[in-house]
Amino acid sequence: MSTEHHWPEHTWDRGVQIERTKLAWQRTALSATGCSLVIARFVGVHSIPAGIALGLLAVIGGIAVGTGASRRYRRTVRALHRSESIPDGRVFALMTGLLLITGLCALILLLVA
Template sequence: MSEVWDAGLQPERTRLAWQRTSLALLSAGLIVARIVGHHDPGSGIAIAAAITILAGATGVLSTRRYRRNNRRLSAEQPLPGGVVNLLMTGAFLVVAFGGLVFVLVGPGP
């Protein structure tokens, strides 16, 4: 029987990649919120709030996912699905919406 769990650092690298992604998302989202907020303060605040909640949830869930996956790999059990992927998709859509708002509401020529 081949060993499912590898003593390497793959789960740790994946967790760190998710943390970097959520921090980058938070940074990009707040920059978009700042730019949009300059022209439409309400939209800027909404984007900042949404992106902060989504990036925070992604960070927390990715840490929980790492712990769960590490336990399951050690016990040679199948890995669970990924809610974190769905949250990340939603967060990127919020950033894209902010960019769209900026293009539509931003200063004219």
């Protein structure tokens, strides 16, 4: 008796990897936004305008990464169904930028405080 599975030809994503990736990016965006807001609160103790600017940047960046991940998910599903190339990694670059800004602000906070 064989344990081999025969999947229908129309099944292109047996493990729902794309859905898990989208959810992982949304969790990452949420946690990065939360971390950025905490750092913005500490920066705001020393400089209110800098704290507000970082807080706004964190919220806007988190929303952009979350919506970018959802948009990339939809485009990837369409591309896979049409046997086309999957989309580029702009969302990854946006998240890297958000984390870089957060890290720099935390470093500045440590050096100033």
